[in-house]
Amino acid sequence: QVQLVESGGGLVQAGGSLRLSCTTSRSIISLNPVGWYRQAPGKQRELVATIISGSSTKYADSVKGRFTISRDNAKNQVYLQMNNLKPEDTAVYYCSALLMYWGQGTQVTVSS
Numbered sequence: 001q002v003q004l005v006e007s008g009g010g011l012v013q014a015g016g017s018l019r020l021s022c023t024t025s026r027s028i029i030s031l032n033p034v035g036w037y038r039q040a041p042g043k044q045r046e047l048v049a050t051i052i053s054g055s056s057t058k059y060a061d062s063v064k065g066r067f068t069i070s071r072d073n074a075k076n077q078v079y080l081q082m083n084n085l086k087p088e089d090t091a092v093y094y095c096s097a098l099l100m101y102w103g104q105g106t107q108v109t110v111s112s
Contacts, residue, residue: 002026002101009093009106012085016110020080022095022103028076031097035069036080038091038108048093049080062088085110 003025012018024031035050035058049059049069057069066085071078078095087110095103 002031002097004095004097004101004103006093006095006103006106009108011109011111014086014110014112016085017081017083018085018108020082020093020095020106020108022078024076024078024095024097026076027073028071028078028097029073031101033099034071034078034097035095036078036093037096038089038093039105040088040091043091045094050096051078082108087112 005023008018008020028034032053033050036048037045038048039045047060048063049067051057051069051071066083068081090110091108092105093108094105
């Protein structure tokens with residue numbers, strides 16, 4: 001069993017930035033793919049960004065150039081730096097590992 005704990009969500013104005021963090025209970029090196037998904041009200045959960053393996057990453061087209069995923073292997077943490085946020089980025093953001101384990105989610109709200 002792997003526990004994932006997210007932090008860093010909140011309310012921000014359009015154009016602002018937030019940084020999400022996810023701490024894993026197991027060595028993050030063993031948890032690829034590891035990344036972030038989001039779910040807006042009335043919509044399906046969707047991929048935001050993921051680390052597939054090593055330095056290989058994948059981003060949703062809607063966040064390319066604005067969001068950056070990274071990780072700290074020593075701290076067993078994965079991050080999502082979100083810049084130039086838009087109202088349509090409003091959602092609950094979930095950390096995911098191995099496509100099997102999920103965090104509890106953290107709310108991101110972007111006001112216009």
